Amino acid sequence: MRVGFAGLGRMGVRMAANLAAAGLEVSIWNRTAETARTFASAHNAFPAATPKDLAERSDIVITMLADDAAAETVYFGPDGLFEASSGAQVLVEMGTLSVPMAERLARAAQEKGRRFVDAPVSGATQAAKDAKLLIMAGATASDAPELAALFDVLGRKTIWLGKAGAGAAMKLGVNMLIHGLNQTLAEALSLTTAAGIPQEQAYEVVENSAAAAPVIAYRKGLYLDEAAHEVSFTVALARKDVGLALELASTCGVVMPQAELNHAVLKAAGQAGYDGRDMASILSFVNKGLK
Numbered sequence: 001m002r003v004g005f006a007g008l009g010r011m012g013v014r015m016a017a018n019l020a021a022a023g024l025e026v027s028i029w030n031r032t033a034e035t036a037r038t039f040a041s042a043h044n045a046f047p048a049a050t051p052k053d054l055a056e057r058s059d060i061v062i063t064m065l066a067d068d069a070a071a072e073t074v075y076f077g078p079d080g081l082f083e084a085s086s087g088a089q090v091l092v093e094m095g096t097l098s099v100p101m102a103e104r105l106a107r108a109a110q111e112k113g114r115r116f117v118d119a120p121v122s123g124a125t126q127a128a129k130d131a132k133l134l135i136m137a138g139a140t141a142s143d144a145p146e147l148a149a150l151f152d153v154l155g156r157k158t159i160w161l162g163k164a165g166a167g168a169a170m171k172l173g174v175n176m177l178i179h180g181l182n183q184t185l186a187e188a189l190s191l192t193t194a195a196g197i198p199q200e201q202a203y204e205v206v207e208n209s210a211a212a213a214p215v216i217a218y219r220k221g222l223y224l225d226e227a228a229h230e231v232s233f234t235v236a237l238a239r240k241d242v243g244l245a246l247e248l249a250s251t252c253g254v255v256m257p258q259a260e261l262n263h264a265v266l267k268a269a270g271q272a273g274y275d276g277r278d279m280a281s282i283l284s285f286v287n288k289g290l291k
Contacts, residue, residue, distance in 0.1 A: 001025065003150065004058030004088060006051055006081075007095065008035050008072055010232070011121070012064035014128035015094070015154050020045055021061075022153045025105040029054040055091075060146065065095040069070035074291055075105060082112055090144060091116045094135070096175065098244045099165045102138060106164035117163060118172035121155065124218060124232045132156045136174075138167030169248060176214055179238045179279065180262050185216065186283040189223070195288075200224060207258055217230070222280035235282070236275040239266035
């Protein structure tokens with residue numbers, strides 16, 4: 001099977017490496033061409049010149065994009081995936097997009113005789129490297145049988161959610177929960193530290209308590225020593241995700257006061273210069289009094 005992969009960011013580069021390691025014929029494209037060339041050399045992959053070229057060299061194309069703007073360019077641009085006259089019949093987006101964008105991509109693909117599946121993932125960079133991602137697919141298993149084997153290369157479990165846009169909606173729900181927990185954890189650690197409990201000891205209690213969650217365990221190093229660890233997920237991306245969740249909530253008539261507050265804190269952190277830092281830096285922001 002010929003697999004194309006677009007988007008070699010923190011997550012994408014690890015996912016594409018797993019596809020190449022599985023013995024698949026992999027072509028890749030990245031906005032920064034040098035990144036694609038370096039990856040291609042290391043993993044015996046072909047560096048496509050454009051998304052269109054990528055699609056024409058592939059049976060299936062997977063994209064791992066940061067936001068709707070990136071999807072607009074990669075899919076609908078003059079050299080985008082939808083401009084391919086042959087090649088990939090199945091297009092899969094595994095990043096976090098808005099539900100309207102996922103639904104638009106599905107309609108556009110159908111109009112061109114192709115299929116689009118929104119299949120975002122849950123899990124950080126280590127899970128991507130270890131192929132332990134959870135995949136939330138906006139399709140049924142019978143809709144895209146050829147994807148099941150690919151998803152098994154990338155993740156530990158795929159949950160098929162039935163329809164286009166459902167994967168995107170579920171991912172926003174999951175990320176909203178993670179980002180809310182991120183802020184609550186920051187506040188809890190700020191409180192217990194102020195009360196005289198060493199931060200490392202407080203964290204040990206939290207990760208062994210009823211409040212424990214996988215994200216608390218695998219992000220421990222970032223919370224306790226952010227500077228010593230590679231950025232996993234930025235404040236800017238967290239704010240984008242919560243903003244998309246709030247937009248979906250407005251469309252669905254759902255009130256989410258906690259998410260509103262979380263978004264306001266992430267916005268204030270961005271204005272204070274935290275956008276490029278890991279979302280664990282919200283602990284530092286809280287400790288400074290949200291100023």
